[in-house]
Amino acid sequence: MRQAGLTEALSGLDALGRIWRRRGVFAIVAGAVLAIAVIALVVLPVRYLATASVIIAEQEPGANTSAAWAQKVGDPADMESQLLVIRSPRLLRQIISSPGVADAVVSECERGRLLGSTDACQRLKTDVGAFIDHVESRFSVASAGRSRVINISYQSGLPDVAQTLANALTQTFLEDQRTEGANSREVASSWLWQELKQLDQQLREADDKIQKFRRTKGLMRGANAPISSERLTSIGQQLSQAEAARAEAAARLQEIKSEQERGPTDAPSVLQSRTIADLKQQLTTVSAQLASAAGVLGPKHPSILALTREQGSIQQRLVDEMQSIAASAQKAFDANTALVNSLKKQMETAKAEAGSATLDEASIESMVRDTEIKRQQYAELYKKASELETERRVLRGSTRLVSLAELPSKPFFPKKIPFLAAGMTLALIFGVGAALLADQLGARLISPPVPVTPEAPAQQVEAPAVAEAPAIVPELAEGVTAPETATPPAAPERSSHLPSVADVSILACLPRLKSLREMSALGAILQGHQPLAIPRVLRLASEDTDFQHTLHDLVHELGLKRSARSQRIVVTSPDAGDGKTTTACALAEHLAAAGRRVLVVECDVSHPAFAEIMALPASPGWLGALERGTPLRDMILPTAHPSLDVLPIGATTGPVGDILDAISLDGLLAGLDGYDAVIVDTPLPSQRNDFLAGTDWAIVCVRSDRSLIEPAVVTVNRSRALGARDVGIVVTMTDVEHRSTPVVQTAPVAAYAGAG
Template sequence: MNSAVFAESPAGTGRLAGGNPLVIVWRRRGLFILAAAVVFAAAMLALVTLPVRYLASGSIIVAEPETGLSYPPAGWAQKVGDPADLESQLLMVRSPRILRKVMDAPGVADLVATECAHSFKIPFVGTPCSALQPGSAELLDYLQARYSFIGAGRSRVITIGYSSFDPDIARDMANVLINVFLEDHRRGLMENRSTAAKSLEEEMLRLDGEIARADAEIQAYRSEKGLMQGANASVTSERLTTISQQLASAETARDAVEAILSTVKSGGNVAALPAVLESRAVADIKQRLAMASEEAEAAAVVLGPRHPRLRSLQGQVATLKHGLDAEIRIVVASAEKRFDAASETAKALRTQMDKAKTDVSASLGDETAIEQMVRDVGVKRAQYAALYDKRKGLESEERAMLGSTRLVSLAERPLKRFFPKTAPFVAGGAALALMAGVGAALLRDRWQPAAPDGTRPVGPAIIARFPKTAGTGDLRYDLAAAADNPTVQVALKRLLADIEGRCRSVLLLSAFAGQGRSFTAMALATAAADAGRRVLLVEGDMRAPQLGDAFGVHPRVVLQDVLEGRAVPQAALIRLDAPGVDVIAAGPAATDPADLLAGPGMAGLLDWAKSYDLVVFDSPALDRHMDAGLIAVRVDGVLCCTGEDDLRSAEMIVRRLGNLGANMLGLVSTQARLAEREIPQSMETGHRRRM
């Protein structure tokens, strides 16, 4: 709980009503329902009474590339790459200049007059319809309030909408602005385009004329000097190149034939020369000679040396060898003739090449002049090409910029109302109703009135009252006396009934010593055992333990051993005079048990104690140490014992522990001044306990 504000019910049986908002709302549920109902009814009334409006919207797209362009022009690429372009178009479309053009569009004045005449108006608020004249500032403000513009970011789409009570008027007014903006955009982009294109065209015509005149001068000069142009160079240069190539071929052929003749003259192997090997006749004779030689060798093995068949084969071999020699001589003779022809050809070509070189040298100066003229013409052609590219780019950019703002869709007649919408109104009304109900309950709880007697504000609930007794200081004797006191027994039964079902483990604490904390813990544990419950009593006051001295028991295993992990909880159990109550004594006084109470040993003890129906913890007074606070945040519920003169201190403890997360069940008054009607006249006490 964040706070601890309680209300006491009649007869001391009130329930804890802490600072938990849900608890507060439940306590103030009547106010919550009333406030929520009023707010929700107001929202539903607004839903049915507010004037209905329709929103018609159309869309345009900015910087869309022109279909069919082979490359993106620079102007279009710049627009696509500029993230602020969409914002600039939004500023343009909502600018007063465009809206004034809308005001001048045909039919707009009649649409506005019809809309204004039938619109819902608050008396003495807003602009009268008579002031909405074409060109007036009032009409401009009127249109600005009803037009809406939305940019769709990277998709470059602008949505233009108009809100009106009449769906037809909303559609027509939205389409008027879309058409006006598109037309204005196209006209603006076309300004100065024709002037730039005309200037480029005039410059291109001038360069074209100069290039034509220069080409004519070059051709006339060539004709005059006899320097006709070939495929790749001048005719003289190409002729010199051709003669050089022919001369090289003739000399190569002559050198090859000369190599054959040198082999013949030196007596080398003429049959191995390439010219002989390439001869078809020589190849045929060699093939026939090889076949005849094989047959003669085969016959010599079988037939005798004088056999006619063998002699015939040997004659064929001799004839073929003679024919081979004759054919080789023919090849050699042919080589000599080719050598003579190649020599004559090379000589003639060399003479022609010398003459061609002379001609080329003579025309070198004229060719240099022509090359200079050609270079000048080339520069002008490059300028012409650059101007042509600029003009083409300008035309492409012009086409692209004409399409940079295009219509996506015109507005259509809306079928559903834009405002008010049922679902958002119902959801919003429900949310506002919930917040109003909760707020009303919390505010009412914050400024709650004083108690009926007017003595103090309503404080923590006193869920049990024990009568003020003399008290001997002997815990064992006081418990025995309480067993014979019907008033105490009734209070214990009420206390047990109040906490039963709400918590399994409960801590008894007090602001000061001597306020009946240990007495109430023992009495509550005994009452629960008498009711048939399995009860565990843990003496959590480890700084000033008193159970051992009061009952004369000093167990070997105590709470400190369990919390330090030296023993299991089962080993620390002891039984006092009260049947059905298991007790874990604190043992000797500890100097600083805070670490043990906040450590894992306490969590283990609580987990082990889940088998009991009720676990009751005693604790030291809070005016000296905060040990009780360490236990309070771990148990299911906390009871604060106090005297009626110390209620202020008890209220402070309840609130502080509640802020720490402790479940404060209420107060137990151990020094109550009971009225006569609160003291029972008789009761069945059962057996009497002596501890």
């Protein structure tokens, strides 16, 4: 059984029927709205829209690609910032100086001013604030989808004005972007050139300081090294040569002295002398002549004597020459010794100077290193300054022009086809709303439902074959007297005019409670239902007349009467969310308001809610009473209503999952007397077969929008199997237009004719 589909179909047919009944109202309202749309189409001033486009965040020529720039491309935050820049009053102040802008705005203002003086329009040329107020609302700046293109549009009644203003703002924005980029680079370039000038001055001062330090410390450089180092090297070489010469002179002198005993003529140093060699050759020649002459001549011969004298002279000269050579060797040895001693002293002095120069050179190296760092920094800054200067000269800005605004030829507003389509749509909506509102207000004013009391039972209406609600019969119109009729016989105590399910009668159809009842009637029609909490539902139920009438009819169907014995009513449902707890609490409050003494017992272990619904204090409940062995009557809590008490479920330290399979309601409620009705909110256990024994009624709550009836049938059969005496169904959350009216009061046929 597809109850939800049937209900939806009946709802649609009923809505169409209500509109057809009020077709006159529908036609009047729809025609009026459509006429207003046509008049507005003719009367409204024509507006033209001119649009120019720019694209932002393109890479600038000459700029180095960086991570920051790559992140900027397509960034939504950057797009939004550019939109804010275009809309800023700063740019709007700049466009007033663009050629033709002021005259265009004045002409637009004068065209829109039908009456009055045009002085206010002329003031737009000089009053910047008035100019901005005039054009700001007519500009529209937005990005084109997810692209980086920005559309700059201007609306005006004059197409040439729209084109002029849109292009003026576009050109101003582009020039502002170029100027801003150039200014930033110019500032950076100026700072860099200033830094370069300071670095150049520092380098010059550092070089002068280094040169002065070198001159002061004598750290002039030679061909390959500092002068002190080269001097130390030269002295060392001279000392080596002097020591070698002294050693050679000492050897010659030692050789000459050692050969004096054998004859100085045999010494190698003597033999190396050319003079000694010549003298020896002369001595040899004279000795040979003397020997030759001695063999011929006598010893007294003058020739022999002459040769003897000459030989002696040569020998004397040879001795003198040898002594001269020995003296010369001695002088050479003494001179070399003196030179060696002098060079050694110079070596010590040069070493001291070289050591001091090393420390000075270290200081110089540190100064030179700092200077080199500054010189490298100078080179890098100079390169960067040159690049910035080049970029500034070739910069076009990060924003590019896509297209300027063209002269619009077609009006942007109003467009005939969309405007008429919107007018027809509004006419249809307002016509339908007016028809439904008129039908609803007419039904409320003409035919309100008439409640039936148990003391004066009304005539029953024959039940339909399906769960469709019969129309509510209107009361007599004012001034029409109904003929008196005989009082019909009372209906059976537990009979229902509603259809049955699985041989079980539907006792009542509780209407859906809406928070929209506090709104206007049109708002209640156009808006949907909203889910409500149970305390809110109970408050709305107490204020809802239809809901209270339905509860009154439910009490009548249940046959609840004052008696000495408490009548026990079990409220259950196939599933959670069917309105079981709401129905139990609403029925208890209704009976208590009628003066009955009512006790509500909570047995829903899985979803306890009574403590929150009725704002109860903390209590062990009947679970705690069973665990401690205390009487259940001590766990009963009073409520704000003096005739309504509550027995909450409470809490226990042990498991409570299968507690309902271990008890029966007859045993649980034993001894709780003194109440006219005991209403139990509980699900059905799965195993115990006598759970509902001793109960008068088992009410199965079923939501009206459930698509299947099988769960309700299973719950009804299960209730009977658990020992329920009588079982009935209450349909919850039904629409007011389709719910069945349990008891209605009829009027004679003549009354209908009199009511019109």
